[in-house]
Amino acid sequence: MPADGPSDGDVIDTPAGLGSALERVAAEIDRHFDLLLEVPDDARGRLYAAMRHAAIGGGKRLRPLLVCAACDLFHVDRMAAMRVATAIECIHVYSLIHDDLPCMDDDDVRRGKPTVHKAFDEATAVLAGDALHAVAFEILADDSTHADPFVRIELVAELARASGPAGMAGGQAMDLAAETESFDLPTVTRLQQLKTGALIGFCLEAGAIMGHVPPEGRGRLRAYARDVGLAFQIVDDLLDVEGDAETTGKAVGKDAAAGKATFVSLLGQERARQQAEMLVEQAISHLAGFGQEADLLRAVAAYVIERDR
Amino acid sequence: MPADGPSDGDVIDTPAGLGSALERVAAEIDRHFDLLLEVPDDARGRLYAAMRHAAIGGGKRLRPLLVCAACDLFHVDRMAAMRVATAIECIHVYSLIHDDLPCMDDDDVRRGKPTVHKAFDEATAVLAGDALHAVAFEILADDSTHADPFVRIELVAELARASGPAGMAGGQAMDLAAETESFDLPTVTRLQQLKTGALIGFCLEAGAIMGHVPPEGRGRLRAYARDVGLAFQIVDDLLDVEGDAETTGKAVGKDAAAGKATFVSLLGQERARQQAEMLVEQAISHLAGFGQEADLLRAVAAYVIERDR
Numbered sequence: 001m002p003a004d005g006p007s008d009g010d011v012i013d014t015p016a017g018l019g020s021a022l023e024r025v026a027a028e029i030d031r032h033f034d035l036l037l038e039v040p041d042d043a044r045g046r047l048y049a050a051m052r053h054a055a056i057g058g059g060k061r062l063r064p065l066l067v068c069a070a071c072d073l074f075h076v077d078r079m080a081a082m083r084v085a086t087a088i089e090c091i092h093v094y095s096l097i098h099d100d101l102p103c104m105d106d107d108d109v110r111r112g113k114p115t116v117h118k119a120f121d122e123a124t125a126v127l128a129g130d131a132l133h134a135v136a137f138e139i140l141a142d143d144s145t146h147a148d149p150f151v152r153i154e155l156v157a158e159l160a161r162a163s164g165p166a167g168m169a170g171g172q173a174m175d176l177a178a179e180t181e182s183f184d185l186p187t188v189t190r191l192q193q194l195k196t197g198a199l200i201g202f203c204l205e206a207g208a209i210m211g212h213v214p215p216e217g218r219g220r221l222r223a224y225a226r227d228v229g230l231a232f233q234i235v236d237d238l239l240d241v242e243g244d245a246e247t248t249g250k251a252v253g254k255d256a257a258a259g260k261a262t263f264v265s266l267l268g269q270e271r272a273r274q275q276a277e278m279l280v281e282q283a284i285s286h287l288a289g290f291g292q293e294a295d296l297l298r299a300v301a302a303y304v305i306e307r308d309r
Numbered sequence: 310m311p312a313d314g315p316s317d318g319d320v321i322d323t324p325a326g327l328g329s330a331l332e333r334v335a336a337e338i339d340r341h342f343d344l345l346l347e348v349p350d351d352a353r354g355r356l357y358a359a360m361r362h363a364a365i366g367g368g369k370r371l372r373p374l375l376v377c378a379a380c381d382l383f384h385v386d387r388m389a390a391m392r393v394a395t396a397i398e399c400i401h402v403y404s405l406i407h408d409d410l411p412c413m414d415d416d417d418v419r420r421g422k423p424t425v426h427k428a429f430d431e432a433t434a435v436l437a438g439d440a441l442h443a444v445a446f447e448i449l450a451d452d453s454t455h456a457d458p459f460v461r462i463e464l465v466a467e468l469a470r471a472s473g474p475a476g477m478a479g480g481q482a483m484d485l486a487a488e489t490e491s492f493d494l495p496t497v498t499r500l501q502q503l504k505t506g507a508l509i510g511f512c513l514e515a516g517a518i519m520g521h522v523p524p525e526g527r528g529r530l531r532a533y534a535r536d537v538g539l540a541f542q543i544v545d546d547l548l549d550v551e552g553d554a555e556t557t558g559k560a561v562g563k564d565a566a567a568g569k570a571t572f573v574s575l576l577g578q579e580r581a582r583q584q585a586e587m588l589v590e591q592a593i594s595h596l597a598g599f600g601q602e603a604d605l606l607r608a609v610a611a612y613v614i615e616r617d618r
Contacts, residue, residue: 043482043486043487043500044483046482046486094439095439101432104432104435123410123413126413126435129439130438130442131474133442133443134473135469135474137446137465141462141463141469150458152462153450153461153465156446156449156450156465157451160443160446160447160450164443165353165357165360165440169356169439169440169443170440174352176432181352183352
């Protein structure tokens with residue numbers, strides 16, 4: 001790191017730098033979705049409109065930022081990074097659409113807008129999620145994402161694993177079970193590692209894959225992802241208790257109403273927040289071997305507990 | 310073709326040969342799903358049980374058979390063919406689970422069993438479909454499916470396209486629109502080419518991809534798939550009018566009740582059947598350049614109009 005470079009502390013204390021990175025990534029993601037989801041001139045218009053409603057404008061775009069930040073470590077081409085970031089956001093958006101369905105969380109508001117089944121209808125919401133799910137893999141498989149087929153196929157394998165029954169979908173199934181079973185802290189931790197952790201892990205893994213880092217060299221990034229992912233979820237649980245619907249852009253107080261065990265119900269608010277802070281410190285410590293090229297990842301870790309939405 | 314080999318006519322007139330091929334593929338698919346969907350000893354048990362309920366035991370396994378038959382043309386390794394066949398069946402089963410949901414077709418019976426949302430619940434049905442969707446890509450990306458990453462990534466790209474908004478999901482969106490709009494014959498044809506044709510096309514394309522046939526050499530197989538896919542759908546429409554629920558294993562009379570334009574409502578039963586027969590003849594004619602290695606594909610084409618479920 002050059003002597004006049006920013007220290008970790010500087011970057012973490014400078015949300016303006018992170019803020020502009022978030023804004024830039026958010027604008028790029030919107031632009032990508034706008035091109036990707038051009039409405040065809042046939043009876044599929046409503047499907048595409050629903051996909052656009054869910055995908056464009058809104059959301060923290062935390063996962064795309066993590067992909068870009070991980071790619072920065074290994075000087076990965078920005079366009080390749082953005083395409084993979086768009087793919088992961090397709091998966092995230094599809095999961096939100098399905099999660100909001102009446103038979104799941106039954107939410108009316110998401111990212112400050114009506115949920116897809118509210119703005120359109122349930123059948124269209126199911127299909128819009130399914131379609132975005134497929135589009136994610138279409139993007140990853142396309143040779144304009146990365147010239148090397150070994151890189152593309154590893155991205156596909158990792159994303160499928162992270163979003164399937166051994167990852168996100170499995171975590172959501174555990175979340176359903178949490179409504180009727182009393183989970184202890186290790187089980188809630190495992191639930192969240194699957195439900196949100198696996199996809200956040202993929203964001204970091206994707207940077208390493210595109211940076212041609214072999215699996216045995218990804219330990220620190222995986223550890224960072226694990227800690228940031230858990231901290232993120234603890235803060236989500238805290239916002240569900242402490243936040244308001246207007247700021248978070250979604251309904252709050254849902255976990256308590258559903259009687260679900262969460263980090264907050266098991267630890268209490270104060271210990272939950274301490275745990276999140278400890279995890280973020282620990283996440284940043286995993287990056288000690290990197291120089292200022294990891295400053296964005298450090299800033300993201302700090303943002304995860306400072307955020308109010 | 311050896312002098313004592315079966316002629317095309319022999320094979321088509323010998324449903325026993327096709328019957329045993331179908332039975333063998335069905336048994337292999339069940340065995341693959343049984344291994345693939347081993348129930349984990351945690352709170353995801355219900356999700357896996359739902360996936361197994363939908364995936365194992367039942368169904369014609371027409372798509373896996375088509376993959377195997379296409380692979381036969383190019384002497385593709387049987388294990389590779391079966392893995393791709395399992396992946397495509399994952400996509401087909403996920404689409405049936407979501408299609409049967411109350412907000413979509415609202416069906417109670419599928420393959421002679423209660424649909425997933427009936428045997429389990431709606432939320433689990435949404436997740437089981439989503440999980441199988443991801444598993445399909447996990448299978449294709451795995452290097453035990455095919456050693457060549459170029460082959461695997463092309464399979465992923467084609468399956469994502471065939472199942473996404475430009476394929477199956479797009480066709481289902483048009484199908485929703487068909488409930489309120491009056492579609493003409495070209496539009497219904499286009500709808501069905503997306504809804505069922507794209508995935509059937511992938512089955513043939515997969516054989517060509519694994520057989521290292523370049524895209525410009527796949528014209529006849531694509532033409533075969535297009536004709537067989539349309540004939541298949543016309544027969545589906547006929548079975549919805551003429552069939553009974555016990556034999557077909559699903560509810561009948563749904564299209565007329567929903568007031569949807571179908572091949573049968575637009576052409577009448579007699580002309581629809583004639584059209585299906587013409588398409589099957591035409592499909593078989595596209596295989597004229599092949600010898601007895603294409604006999605199974607010829608038999609499948611004939612089966613498509615002879616079937617009663």
